[in-house]
Amino acid sequence: MxxxxxxxxxxxxxxxxxxxxxxxxxxxxxxxxxxxxxxxxxxxxxxxxxxxxxxxxxxxxxxxxxxxxxxxxxxxxxxxxxxxxxxxxxxxxxxxxxxxxxxxxxxxxxxxxxxxxxxxxxxxxxxxxxxxxEALDCNTPNWHLLNSCPCCFYKLEDEDNLTFEWLVTINSNNSLKRWSSSIDGSTTRGDLRKFRTDYWLDHTIVDGFKDDVRGRLNTATNNDDWQDIVPPNESAPPFTCIDRWRNAGPEQCKQMFAIFDESGIFIAACRHQFVLLACDMVKSGELAKYPLAIIERLLTVYGQNGACAYDISCAFAKTLANSMLGQRASSLNLRMMVGAFHGHAHNQ
Known part of the structure; x- marks a missing residue:
């Protein structure tokens, strides 16, 4: 009123x-x-x-x-x-x-x-x-994404085009868990608060990609992600990072303990360590819907000739190509790559 x-x-x-x-x-x-x-x-x-x-x-x-x-x-x-x-x-x-x-x-x-x-x-x-x-005209749509890092997103007059017009890295963190109030027998209370910042993607936006993932079926007989893997010998097949990288496992294995309502966050940051976007991971592990939602917003704001580093890009690149964003990402010349920090796990 x-x-x-x-x-x-x-x-x-x-x-x-x-x-x-x-x-x-x-x-x-x-x-x-x-x-x-x-x-x-x-x-x-x-x-x-x-x-x-x-x-x-x-x-x-x-x-x-x-x-x-x-x-x-x-x-x-x-x-x-x-x-x-x-x-x-x-x-x-x-x-x-x-x-x-x-x-x-x-x-x-x-x-x-x-x-x-x-x-x-x-x-x-x-x-x-x-x-x-409002007085400084800093409340326009996507203002934070376009101005958070001047080195990455400000372009000078007559500046030559770069190989990658924008470069970001994405990954998740599972240390920011929130206990579910229904575990101790109390009545579950819904959180009706809304984020008042353009840092965060709402869970409704993220859930728009939950049925867009064509999960990779794992045909291995041993699906214990916590078991140590014996290094291959000379007669073993070539190194396959997708089979060894836990986050690249099938979607049905990326579950979370029921005691947690929120299991962590998924973020995107530029190469100068400025956080660009974030979303909550709700009652799950690192599902593909989180990076898909992040990349959709990045493509909308930044456009073509971008690059995105992800520790499981080798597997996620196929997921992205088979999703509703596949054709759009290809037309905008988005390049998926693996960060140098995770190179050892990808036989690099």
Whole structure:
């Protein structure tokens, strides 16, 4: 519904006054009273004027400093496993709450208070960034892909054409797993949040390629991917990297433990290590639908004469040729190759 300021409750001066409010900072915790300015129509305007945010819009009792929220944001970015609960416990230790008089030990409701204030902080950051991007004309479609790496994607006037107009590498990582909430018997809650960045490909886009893979049938009698393979002797057939490379196995073998709802991420990066695209790997291993979705977006944005390095390009090149992208990739002269790091596994 559209926002109607006439429906907002009118607050008197006493309601706007913040009396005996608890202010939480990184190294301090205190109670104080704050008086609003004449221009402040809500208590949170007074709080943010003093550098604090609260989870309640009208009658706040506890507020967290913006400095504390910014510190947690950067800590969480560098180590995603650093949870809000861990942050709240750390604040309790820093404030020495457990040992001071008239104080309380760590309680679970502190997580809710901090989480609500943190959500407000992230929303403010997002809206400020959106206004800046709009003012700088940096919110056009695919702006990130076209401008993330000037060395790769900026072209000078009268510059000679390169053999490869763009060069990227793609691969997956299975360390960013997320536990499924249905495993411990609790009710599964759907995540309705949407990514607000053009870094990420939505799972609906990725699933558009799930039935487009003509999997390679593995006729070997031993399909144990974890078993060591004995090096071939002189009378053995020539080295075949597809049969030895685990990620190049058939699609039906690339499953994931049921306890994980998300099993990792699949990314594309340029040769200067700038991340271009990413997507979640949901309840599966490294299926072909993930690189197919990534390559489809790369072809749409960058066009012809591109090159893509992938550790299983020897097998994936056939999958790409047999997919709905095969003719398009061929007409745009896309070259699949194997990175030098994985050359030893491909007898190079």
């Amino acid at each position: 559209p926002h109607n300021p006439l429906e907002e409750p009118a607050l008197d001066n006493d309601s706007l006054s913040l009396k005996n409010i608890e202010l939480i900072d990184v190294f301090s915790r205190k109670r104080t009273s704050l008086r609003p300015l004449l221009s402040h129509t809500y208590p949170n305007k007074t709080l943010i004027y003093h550098g604090y945010l609260d989870c309640l819009p009208l009658y706040p009792t506890v507020a967290v400093s913006i400095c504390t929220l910014a510190t947690y944001r950067q800590s969480h970015r560098t180590w995603p496993r650093f949870s809000i609960q861990a942050q709240c416990k750390a604040l309790c230790h820093l404030h020495n709450i457990r040992y001071t008089i008239c104080s309380i030990p760590y309680q679970s409701y502190l997580n809710t208070q901090f989480s609500d204030a943190y959500d407000v902080y992230l929303e403010i950051i997002h809206r400020v960034d959106s206004l800046i991007n």
